[in-house]
Amino acid sequence: MSKDEDWAADLRRYAMRRPFLKEQSIWPIWLYRRGRRIDGMAPGLGRRLATALYWSLYRVIETASGITLPKSARVGPGLRIWHFGNVIIHSDAVIGANCTLRHGVTIGTREENGPVPVIGDDADIGAYAQILGGVRVGNGCRIGAMSVVLCDVPDGATAVGAPARIIAARRDAAAGAA
Numbered sequence: 001m002s003k004d005e006d007w008a009a010d011l012r013r014y015a016m017r018r019p020f021l022k023e024q025s026i027w028p029i030w031l032y033r034r035g036r037r038i039d040g041m042a043p044g045l046g047r048r049l050a051t052a053l054y055w056s057l058y059r060v061i062e063t064a065s066g067i068t069l070p071k072s073a074r075v076g077p078g079l080r081i082w083h084f085g086n087v088i089i090h091s092d093a094v095i096g097a098n099c100t101l102r103h104g105v106t107i108g109t110r111e112e113n114g115p116v117p118v119i120g121d122d123a124d125i126g127a128y129a130q131i132l133g134g135v136r137v138g139n140g141c142r143i144g145a146m147s148v149v150l151c152d153v154p155d156g157a158t159a160v161g162a163p164a165r166i167i168a169a170r171r172d173a174a175a176g177a178a
């Protein structure tokens with residue numbers, strides 16, 4: 001198999017020697033990238049065997065890391081997940097390049113079978129933030145710890161609170177009014 005550039009970018013975000021021994025959050029990211037590549041294989045025995053191995057590892061790694069990252073989600077290169085556990089990413093979620101998640105983050109629906117978030121590039125999402133429904137979190141956004149994001153967050157903005165309010169946009173408006 002050729003080099004996986006997305007995985008290489010993930011590894012760069014971990015920026016340490018032997019990250020597999022130091023941070024279990026890298027295990028589901030590794031499996032996610034492998035799973036995406038398996039889905040791209042030509043149909044046949046090799047793909048069937050690889051898929052069976054993928055699913056065998058999936059529940060083990062999900063349980064050991066506390067991170068649910070299905071291969072059907074779309075995640076750009078350079079994903080970084082800080083710390084352990086309770087990270088749940090919906091199977092239809094979209095996450096851009098170079099995003100940072102922390103423990104406790106949910107990216108999912110507001111109701112069963114509802115729409116799911118689309119997160120842009122370079123998003124920085126604080127611990128236990130919940131991003132729910134068909135919202136768009138723009139490029140370069142920051143989401144505060146424990147926030148519940150139920151609305152779109154414009155590019156570069158910061159959202160905090162439950163439900164989340166946009167504080168960076170408020171500041172821009174205040175600066176313009178001064």
Ligand SMILES: CC(=O)SCCNC(=O)CCNC(=O)[C@H](O)C(C)(C)COP(=O)(O)OP(=O)(O)OC[C@H]1O[C@@H](n2cnc3c(N)ncnc32)[C@H](O)[C@@H]1OP(=O)(O)O
Binds near residue numbers: 142144159161162
């Ligand atoms: C082991 C570990 O360390 S794990 C690391 C865990 N850390 C995280 O997850 C970091 C997440 N970061 C945050 O939540 C930060 O507070 C940020 C990124 C939202 C801060 O953004 P800033 O633009 O610097 O905001 P600033 O600190 O100036 O606060 C602005 C307002 O937002 C409020 N605010 C900041 N963070 C939050 C939050 N998480 N939830 C609710 N309100 C918040 C502040 O109280 C302040 O309110 P006010 O204007 O009414 O006084």
Ligand SMILES: N[C@@H](CO)C(=O)O
Binds near residue numbers: 082
């Ligand atoms: N550097 C870490 C703190 O442990 C983070 O950003 O979550």
